[in-house]
Amino acid sequence: MQHTISALVHNRPGVLADMADKFKGHDVNIRSISAGETEKPEITRIVISVDGQSEDVKAIRQAMSTMEVVISVDDMDRRDFVDRELALIKVAMDRESTTQLMQIFEVFRANVVGMGTETITVEMTGDEERVAAFVRMLAPFGIKSMCRTGMIALKRGDD
Structure with a gap:
């Protein structure tokens, strides 16, 4: 099943790699990953499109949300986007x-x-x-x- 995850993070070196690292150990394929500054240069939006089971994606989102650089993580599939x-x-x-x-x-x-x-x-x-x-x-x-x-x-x- 395809999922779209959107995360707002502090714009710091290594954040994207640390976020992608959360997918290790889960049988979840990253289809695409995009990152760029938001309207606030100190904040980056990362959008990750993945194929995986809902339970695995939920576990990954929860792991991401515990990172100190993460401001918010949202499962876009639950919303109109x-x-x-x-x-x-x-x-x-x-x-x-x-x-x-x-x-x-x-x-x-x-x-x-x-x-x-x-x-x-x-x-x-x-x-x-x-x-x-x-x-x-x-x-x-x-x-x-x-x-x-x-x-x-x-x-x-x-x-």
């Missing part, structure tokens, strides 16, 4: 495929950020499912390389 991911994708391109690729880019609101003689590089943002659908649409053309940021997320509403 907005998530986004950025993907940079380099796709094979030839004269015959250019029009089709440009139509796909338009549908997904992807932006061309680089072009070579045989490839085109695009950036696309969206939720995880939308990025995955974009990747599936580009796969038949030949994805030469790809980099995804991993999920970032915030609760909806006034929380």
